[in-house]
Every structure is written in C-alpha cells, then in structure tokens.
Amino acid sequence: MTQAGWYPDPAGQPQTYRFWDGAAWSQETTSDPYAPPPPPRAAPPPPAAPRPPASSPSQQPPTVVAGGAGAPPSSYGQVPTPGYGAGTPPAPGGYGQQPPYGGGFPPAPPTGGSGGSAKTVLLVVAAVLVLILLSAGGFFGVRALTGDDDDGDNEAGDSTSATDSATDETESSDPTEESTATDGTEGTEGSTGTTAPPSTQCTGGIPEPSVTPRRNAERISGGALSIPIPAGFKPEVLFAPAFAWADDFTPLVRTVEENPEAQTSWFSIFGVGGLRKANGFDDPATAAEVVMTCMIESPDQYSDVSGRTEVSSGEITVDGTDAYQLTVEIRVDNADLETEGDIAQVIVVDMGDPDMFGLYISQVPIGDQELLDLQASMVDRILVD
Incomplete structure (x- = not known):
C-alpha cells in the first residue's frame, strides 16, 4: 500500500499538495509538502449496509499509471517521499530524490498543468544561447x-x-x-x-x-x-x-x-x-x-x-x-x-x-x-x- 503523506494534488493544481492517509485523499490542501498531516477526520456513522470488501476502489488507492492523476506514485522524483518527521527534511546525502536546489518548492509534476514551466524557460534560454553561438x-x-x-x-x-x-x-x-x-x-x-x-x-x-x-x-x-x-x-x-x-x-x-x-x-x-x-x-x-x-x-x-x-x-x-x-x-x-x-x-x-x-x-x-x-x-x- 502507498505510504501516507503529502503528494501532488491529483486535481492538477500547480504547486499544490493533498494528503493521502493510506485509504483516501484529504479535503485539505497545502503548498508545503513538509507540512504536518491534517487532523484526522471524524469517524463516519455506522453504515446502513455492509461495508464493501477491501479491494473496493473506495478503500484502495487506484492503480498508478505514469502521468495519471490517480493515487500518488510510490516514488516521485521531484517530491520528497513522506515518512520522516513533519517539517524535518532528510539528512544531507541521505535522500536520493531531494531536488537539486536549496529552499523553495519542489516542482509540480509534469501532468499538473504549469509544472513544466521552469524547465521550459531553461530550455528556451539554452536554445537562445545555442542560436547565438x-x-x-x-x-x-x-x-x-x-x-x-x-x-x-x-x-x-x-x-x-x-x-x-x-x-x-x-x-x-x-x-x-x-x-x-x-x-x-x-x-x-x-x-x-x-x-x-x-x-x-x-x-x-x-x-x-x-x-x-x-x-x-x-x-x-x-x-x-x-x-x-x-x-x-x-x-x-x-x-x-x-x-x-x-x-x-x-x-x-x-x-x-x-x-x-x-x-x-x-x-x-x-x-x-x-x-x-x-x-x-x-x-x-x-x-x-x-x-x-x-x-x-x-x-x-x-x-x-x-x-x-x-x-x-x-x-x-x-x-x-x-x-x-x-x-x-x-x-x-x-x-x-x-x-x-x-x-x-x-x-x-x-x-x-x-x-x-x-x-x-x-x-x-x-x-x-x-x-x-x-x-x-x-x-x-x-x-x-
């Protein structure tokens, strides 16, 4: 099962993260992937009918498809994997997916609308330099x-x-x-x-x-x-x-x-x-x-x-x-x-x-x-x- 934590918002909002508690997405969102987890939701009233089996889509994360908007990927190259203390970044050198820059937000996923804009700007600048050369x-x-x-x-x-x-x-x-x-x-x-x-x-x-x-x-x-x-x-x-x-x-x-x-x-x-x-x-x-x-x-x-x-x-x-x-x-x-x-x-x-x-x-x-x-x-x- 995918680990609980903040992941890029499956709705596609740029630089926005939604919490996955292991069973469902939170209503709350944040722009800080290091934020503490949202407070637990109140327990729902007893169901009027038997609960669906564990394999039901409502209880299990949807199947992950590259570039899709289902459950969070198990390892996302540009977003730190949750699991360490809230707000505490990993020790230097101990986290292979840490973005190669200091401070700021990790880039949004490629499928999240404007998440590729920074890369596009870099490519444009590089192209201009190449043309000049x-x-x-x-x-x-x-x-x-x-x-x-x-x-x-x-x-x-x-x-x-x-x-x-x-x-x-x-x-x-x-x-x-x-x-x-x-x-x-x-x-x-x-x-x-x-x-x-x-x-x-x-x-x-x-x-x-x-x-x-x-x-x-x-x-x-x-x-x-x-x-x-x-x-x-x-x-x-x-x-x-x-x-x-x-x-x-x-x-x-x-x-x-x-x-x-x-x-x-x-x-x-x-x-x-x-x-x-x-x-x-x-x-x-x-x-x-x-x-x-x-x-x-x-x-x-x-x-x-x-x-x-x-x-x-x-x-x-x-x-x-x-x-x-x-x-x-x-x-x-x-x-x-x-x-x-x-x-x-x-x-x-x-x-x-x-x-x-x-x-x-x-x-x-x-x-x-x-x-x-x-x-x-x-x-x-x-x-x-």
Missing part, C-alpha cells in the same frame, strides 16, 4: 565552414589575379609582391595568388570594441570613425574577433542567407575601427591592400575562395580627411550556399594620428543590388570623430 560560429568559419582551398584551384583564370590596370598605377605600393615584414620574416604565398602578410599584421590588433553600442544608438563608433546603423543591421560585438588585424572594431551585421541543415550562414557586414601603425601599416594604400589580403586569407572570414578581382582603388576623402579605398570582388565556391561571394571594401583614413589609422570595412553579397547601393552610399556617411 551557432550564429557567431557560422561567421567564424564563414563564409563557409568546409575548409581552405587547394592552391591548385587558383592557379588559372583571370579572376585569381589581384593585378589590373588600376593596381599597375599603384605598383610601387603593392604589398602583393614578395616583401620582407617589419620583423624580418618573409610573407608567404596565399591561396588567391597574393603574398600573405606576416602574422603581426593580420593578428596583431585588439579588435574587441572599447564601448558597447547602446541599444537605441543611431550610429556606431570605432577607431575615431563612426557610421550610421542601416535598417536591418545591428551591432554584433561577438563578430569583432574575426577582424583580428583591427583595434576597437565595431561591426554591424545582417544575415543574408542561412542553411540550417549545413549549419552555414552568410552575413553582410559594415564596421569601423582602428589600424595600429606599429604593426607595419606605413601608409593608407599599402595598409588597405594588406587588410584586404588578411581578410581573404583569414579562416574566420572566408573559405573555399575561388578568385579575387579588383573592382576599384584610389585616393578619396572621408569627412574632409585623406583616405585610400580598395574594393575587391571575392568569389567562393560553396555548395551549401547560393551566395557567390562578396564585394568587399576597405578604406584606411589618415587622421594625422601618429599611432593609428582609421579603418572602415564593408562586405556585401555579389548581386545584392540593395546592399550594393547601401555600400556605395555609406562612404559619404562616414564621420571622423
């Missing part, structure tokens, strides 16, 4: 997660060359030629046919933004530059570490494409920050080319790169300040996504600071005219703070 993780392999290209894939084709008539004009400052880094180490040949900059340039920054953007902010700032927040974009500081060459980099992010089955996503990004001159960035033109190469070669930014083609380059002014811009088409070959690659723009601003250049980066998908128009208009909206 997946989103960030999707970018940190981005732009596709399947690994680097083979060098042989980029040995042929005009699209693999970073040189054209525009780069010929700036050949004297082209860092794609074989060069020696400031620390004496030589650059290495990258997967797109360019010379990869030394690691001190591609990973020498402190990209995490110094100030977290306000929720209702209209602009973001970084490295003494600022840009407005376009519709559909929002600041995502978790993406900043992927821009490892920059300092104080604040990115604006918009999801362009998602493939949940492959856990792969593509994002459009606008961001501003700084570029430390001590890391070998001597002039805006050279710095723009080095940053573009670092971005293409970074496993946290692109994989499966199939080609690079320069779109435009040259000196410009940003908010009345001298700067240099480089725009490149970056193509990728990823079967999990329809996006073909990015039109990426790097602008390095010479603000006269002896230690730092200003840095602006934008990445928008090839063929997305809305975002291409935004990219073109954003340059005139950069401010030097």
